[in-house]
Amino acid sequence: NAGVTQTPKFRVLKTGQSMTLLCAQDMNHEYMYWYRQDPGMGLRLIHYSVGEGTTAKGEVPDGYNVSRLKKQNFLLGLESAAPSQTSVYFCASTFTPGRPDTEAFFGQGTRLTVV
């Protein structure tokens, strides 16, 4: 049981380049989230999805796009990377929050550097 897997784990981009981060979960979770973590800022929500084919903006969505074409995958895209997008990115997933054992499961993070 792999849980939540993020690809890649590390990446260095040049300003203006594009890339896609992949999050895959094998727990049949309905909800998926993308966060960025910066020193002193905690985890800030970029975009999230409450089901296949649905996405919604979080706290810091500018410069990012997402897609959830399959229930198990949640893709985060950077169309034109900027140095301000240098960060550690986390993906998380949960069941629809109603179970007693509700919790978010996280990937291992992706360290992205934009130079």
Added chain:
Amino acid sequence: AQTVTQSQPEMSVQEAETVTLSCTYDTSENNYYLFWYKQPPSRQMILVIRQEAYKQQNATENRFSVNFQKAAKSFSLKISDSQLGDTAMYFCAFMKRRYSGAGSYQLTFGKGTKLSVIP
């Protein structure tokens, strides 16, 4: 939208002592979950403890317990018998329960408290 505030950026505690981390939140929801997550230097996010808002009894998990004050919107974490392995960032988080109100299903985190356990 809900907000989560952790007012202690850093704390330290002597090994074997007890420490309490604070968290307050703001929401108009009535049914929700509150969580404490631990992030050690490995960067992995680990669930420490969970509280459902409709439960009056405070959650406990071994050395970890919470003081949940729903009216005050306060959710503090107490770590007893602190161990070196407790050194980590601790995040408080909020999520509303399904079919509860019209708000979004965002999972919202505070900025974290960096806890150092001193030998």
